[in-house]
Amino acid sequence: MVKIVLDAGHGLSTPGKRTPSGESEWSFNDKVVLAAINKLREYENVDILRVDDPTGKTDISLNDRTNKANAFNADVYIACHHNANTGTWGPWTGIEIYTYDHPQANPKSEEIAKVIHPLVVKAVGIQDRGLKKQNFHVLRETSMPAILIEGGFMDSYIDINVMRDNSKLEAHGEAIAAGLVQYFGLKLKVAVKNYLSIGDTGKEVKQLQENLIKVGFKLDADSNFGPITENAVKAFKTSNGLLVDGLYGPATKAKLENAVKPKPIPKTTPPKGTLYTVQVGVFSDKEHAERLAKELKSIGYSVYIIES
Ligand SMILES: [Zn+2]
Numbered sequence: 001m002v003k004i005v006l007d008a009g010h011g012l013s014t015p016g017k018r019t020p021s022g023e024s025e026w027s028f029n030d031k032v033v034l035a036a037i038n039k040l041r042e043y044e045n046v047d048i049l050r051v052d053d054p055t056g057k058t059d060i061s062l063n064d065r066t067n068k069a070n071a072f073n074a075d076v077y078i079a080c081h082h083n084a085n086t087g088t089w090g091p092w093t094g095i096e097i098y099t100y101d102h103p104q105a106n107p108k109s110e111e112i113a114k115v116i117h118p119l120v121v122k123a124v125g126i127q128d129r130g131l132k133k134q135n136f137h138v139l140r141e142t143s144m145p146a147i148l149i150e151g152g153f154m155d156s157y158i159d160i161n162v163m164r165d166n167s168k169l170e171a172h173g174e175a176i177a178a179g180l181v182q183y184f185g186l187k188l189k190v191a192v193k194n195y196l197s198i199g200d201t202g203k204e205v206k207q208l209q210e211n212l213i214k215v216g217f218k219l220d221a222d223s224n225f226g227p228i229t230e231n232a233v234k235a236f237k238t239s240n241g242l243l244v245d246g247l248y249g250p251a252t253k254a255k256l257e258n259a260v261k262p263k264p265i266p267k268t269t270p271p272k273g274t275l276y277t278v279q280v281g282v283f284s285d286k287e288h289a290e291r292l293a294k295e296l297k298s299i300g301y302s303v304y305i306i307e308s
Contacts, residue, residue: 001045002076002184005069007138008033008052009081011059019154019163020089026056028163029080032151035173036078036180043186049074066141075184076112077146078176079138082163083153093158094127095120098148100140101133108145116147116179123175124162126152149176195249200225208248212236214260265297 008029010017017025033050040046049072051065069077085092097117099109113131121128139146151172152159162168180186196205201224209221209229217232230246237244240255280296283289293303 001047002180002186003047003049003072003074004040004180005049005051005072005074005077005144006033006036007050007065007069007077007079009079011053012056014059016087017084019160020087023154023163024056025082025084025154026052026059028082028151028154028169030054030056031166031169032080032149032173032176035170036080036176037173039174039177040180040186042188043181044189046186062137063141066138070141070143074142074144076108076180077138077142077144078116078180079136079146079148080173080176081148081150082159083150084155085153087155089155089157089160090153091156091158092153093156094129095124095152096129096132096150098132098134098136098139098150100146101135102140105133105139106145109139109147112145112179112183113147115183116149116176119175119179120149120151120172123171124151124168126159126162195247196225197247198225198227198230205229208233208253208256211256211260215256262298263300265300 008026010024010026010029012024012026014024014026019025029052033052037048037050040048049068051068052060066077083096097113097120099105099113110131117128117131134148136148139148151169152162154160154163162172196208203223205225206221206223208225209219209223212219212229212232213221215236217235219228219232225248233248233252234244234246236256237252240252242252242255281289281292283292289305293305296303
């Protein structure tokens with residue numbers, strides 16, 4: 001299990017921490033964190049803790065944030081912020097990522113920063129100010145590797161454009177997630193798939209193809225669910241009143257298996273009235289006669305063996 005802490009800096013109404021137009025820093029940080037969490041949820045064995053108030057109403061103290069992360073025994077702490085320079089609009093620009101400035105700082109912090117840094121810079125698409133070191137509370141008081149990302153300047157007339165673009169904030173969050181996926185070697189969750197569809201291969205596909213052949217479709221039972229198999233499945237579904245989506249799911253499977261089930265052979269009482277005999281063979285060997293009779297019965301003929 002990989003335990004990941006995400007921290008959207010500040011709160012919605014923290015004094016200062018705003019653009020010159022009054023937008024709150026937390027509202028940008030929040031969107032980055034949410035996008036990172038949504039992406040990370042697609043991966044197995046990930047436990048996520050968010051240490052800011054997800055509603056933004058309370059500005060959780062820095063001590064509370066790092067205490068929660070330490071109690072959670074996290075593997076990594078990611079703090080998401082946006083920078084400010086003078087508080088009035090200016091031309092300053094760029095992304096910086098911080099790790100703890102201390103000789104005994106956990107070296108993994110910088111390893112993680114180095115993986116995430118180029119991904120975030122590329123995703124956000126503003127200037128790269130590089131990796132930096134600082135003595136910030138969340139970097140110092142965390143007992144796990146920790147990084148703090150400043151995703152551009154809130155008081156920059158350049159960077160504000162990416163903060164006002166939700167797709168950029170999402171890309172930023174997803175880049176953080178991608179870096180963590182890479183660093184921790186996370187694996188995508190495998191969705192439980194209860195149907196066959198184009199691209200599938202194997203024994204179950206072969207069985208499906210054999211059954212399609214039995215009900216009259218012309219295809220090869222080659223174990224590969226290609227366009228021909230898909231068309232046959234669609235045609236079968238059409239003629240059986242099923243939703244025609246090209247997927248071979250449980251309902252289609254039940255119909256097809258029922259269609260290929262051997263039909264019970266009707267009782268062979270000879271019909272009354274005038275009889276017309278179609279003779280298909282004369283055998284001196286009774287066993288041969290019985291074998292042919294059985295085959296003919298299996299495909300629906302009434303068969304009588306007459307001994308003479
Ligand atoms: Zn901040």
